[in-house]
Amino acid sequence: MIRKSLKECPECGSSDIFRNTDKGETLCRTCGLVIEDRMVDFSQEWRDFQDDSGPSKRRSGAPTSHTQFDQGLGTEIGSTSDFYKLGSDKDRDKFFRLRKWNIRISTAIERNLKVALAELKRVSSFLKLPKSVEEEAARIYRLAVQKGLVRGRSMESVVAGALYAACRRHEVPRTLDEMGEASGIEKKEIGRTYRFVTRELGISIKPSNPADYIPRFASALKLSAETQSRSVEILEMAREVELTSGRGPTGIAAAALYVSSLLHGEKRTQREVADVAGVTEVTIRNRYKELIKRLNLTKQVEKTKKK
DNA sequence: AAGACGAAAGTGGTTGA
DNA sequence: TCAACAACTTTCGTCTT
Numbered sequence: 001m002i003r004k005s006l007k008e009c010p011e012c013g014s015s016d017i018f019r020n021t022d023k024g025e026t027l028c029r030t031c032g033l034v035i036e037d038r039m040v041d042f043s044q045e046w047r048d049f050q051d052d053s054g055p056s057k058r059r060s061g062a063p064t065s066h067t068q069f070d071q072g073l074g075t076e077i078g079s080t081s082d083f084y085k086l087g088s089d090k091d092r093d094k095f096f097r098l099r100k101w102n103i104r105i106s107t108a109i110e111r112n113l114k115v116a117l118a119e120l121k122r123v124s125s126f127l128k129l130p131k132s133v134e135e136e137a138a139r140i141y142r143l144a145v146q147k148g149l150v151r152g153r154s155m156e157s158v159v160a161g162a163l164y165a166a167c168r169r170h171e172v173p174r175t176l177d178e179m180g181e182a183s184g185i186e187k188k189e190i191g192r193t194y195r196f197v198t199r200e201l202g203i204s205i206k207p208s209n210p211a212d213y214i215p216r217f218a219s220a221l222k223l224s225a226e227t228q229s230r231s232v233e234i235l236e237m238a239r240e241v242e243l244t245s246g247r248g249p250t251g252i253a254a255a256a257l258y259v260s261s262l263l264h265g266e267k268r269t270q271r272e273v274a275d276v277a278g279v280t281e282v283t284i285r286n287r288y289k290e291l292i293k294r295l296n297l298t299k300q301v302e303k304t305k306k307k
Numbered sequence: 308a309a310g311a312c313g314a315a316a317g318t319g320g321t322t323g324a
Numbered sequence: 325t326c327a328a329c330a331a332c333t334t335t336c337g338t339c340t341t
Contacts, residue, residue, distance in 0.1 A: 188319080195320095248331070269310060280333055285312065311340075318333075324326090 109145055112155065116141055119183075120159045126182040127174055129167065137166035144197050153193055157185045161193035165203060173208045175250055177278040210244060210253040211235050213277070217257055220276040221268050231260035234291065241294050247287065251279045255287030262301055 117138055124134040140162040144150060150158050160183040167174050176187040183190070198205060211232050218228040234256040238244055244252055254277035261268045270281040270288075277284075292298045 191320095246331075251332080270312095271310075281311080282313085282334085283332060286332090289312095309341090312338080314335105314337090316334085318331105320329100320331095322327100322329080324328100 112145060112150070113142065116145070116155050116159050119156060120163065123159065123163060123179075123182045127163075127178060129163070129174075130170070130172065133163070133166045133170045133172060136169060137163040140165055140197065140201065140203065143201050147200060149197055149200055153196075154185070154189075156183055157189050157193045158197065159183065160185045160190045161197050164190060164194045165198050165205060168205050168208055169203075171209070171212050173212050173249075175213075175278040208249050210249040210256070213250055213253040214257065217253060217273070217276050221257070221261070221272060223257070223261060223266055223268070224264065227257075227260045227264040227266055230263060231256040234259055234295070234297075237295050238291060243287075243290055243294055248279065248283070250277045251283040251287050253277060254279055254284050255291055258284055258288055259291055259297065259301065263297075263304055265304060 120134065120137055120141065124137065137159075141159060144158055144162065160179050163183075164174065164176065164179050167179075176190055179185075179190050180187040197203075214228060214232055214235070218231070231253075235244070235252065238252065238256065254273050257277075258268065258270060258273045261273070270284050274281045274284050292301055
C-alpha cells in the first residue's frame with residue numbers, strides 16, 4: 001500500500017490539505033473536497049523475486065477492485081477436504097469452530113455484496129457510466145453495508161443512491177429520473193437514500209454544476225456545437241448575476257439550452273427541452289424569464305423570432 | 308391545433324424556533 | 325417537533341402563431 005501524497009487540492013488549488021489517518025481520509029480544508037478517502041494504490045506491483053531466471057515483471061496479482069465482492073482478495077478457512085489432513089481432535093475442533101465463524105460473519109455481508117454489486121454493474125452499464133464511477137459507487141456501497149445503513153432499506157435503492165453520489169462526485173451527473181429509470185426505484189426513494197447515505201458516511205459533495213448537464217442534454221436534442229457552447233456561456237453569465245444559486249441545476253441548464261436554441265435558430269419546444277432535462281415546462285419558463293430579463297437578452301430573442 | 312404563458316394549488320425538503 | 329418557507333410540479337384556462 002502506497003500513500004498518495006498530494007500537495008494541492010485538484011478542485012480549488014489550495015495547499016491546505018489535511019490528512020486524517022484515523023479515518024483514512026485526505027481532504028481539502030478550503031473547499032471540503034474529500035480527495036482520497038481510501039489511501040490505497042490500485043496500480044500493480046511489478047516486483048519479481050526471482051533473480052534472473054524466468055520472465056521478469058511477473059505480476060503479484062490483479063489490482064484490487066471494489067467491484068469484486070471481496071475486492072479480489074478472498075479469505076476462506078478451508079474446505080472439508082482439508083479436514084482429513086488435520087491430526088488431533090483438538091485441531092479438528094478448532095478447525096470447525098473457526099470455519100463456522102468465518103462463514104457466519106462473512107456470508108451475511110458478502111452475499112449481500114455479491115448481489116448488490118451485480119445490480120450495480122447492471123445499472124452502471126445501462127447508464128453507460130465510466131469505470132471510475134462504478135468503482136466509486138461500489139466503494140460507497142461497501143461502506144454503507146459495513147455501517148449497517150442498508151437495514152430498513154432495499155438493497156437496490158442503496159445501490160442507486162451510491163451510484164448517484166458517485167456520479168456527482170465525478171462530475172458526470174445523471175438526473176434522479178435517469179437513475180430511477182435504470183434502477184427501477186422511485187426517484188424520491190433514491191434521493192432519500194442518497195441523502196441519508198452521504199450524510200451518514202460524511203461524504204461531501206459539492207452542488208452540481210448546471211454546465212455538466214449541457215453536453216448530454218444538447219446531444220439528446222441534436223443541437224449544434226455552437227448552440228451548446230453558447231448555452232454554457234449563458235450559464236456562466238447567469239452565475240455571475242447569481243441566478244444559479246438555490247435553483248435546481250437541471251432547470252437552469254434546460255433554460256440556458258432553450259434560450260440558446262432560440263438564438264441560433266434551432267428552436268426546440270419547451271416541452272422537448274423539458275423532457276430531456278427531466279423538469280417541467282413551467283420551470284423552464286420561469287428560469288427562461290429570469291435569464292432573458294437579467295441578462296438583457298430580450299431584444300436579441302425578439303429579433304430572432306421575427307426572422 | 309400546437310405551443311407558449313401564467314395562475315393556483317399541491318408536494319417534499321430545509322430551516323429555525 | 326412543528327410551522328414557515330422556497331423550489332418545483334401538476335393542472336388548467338387563455339392567448340398566440
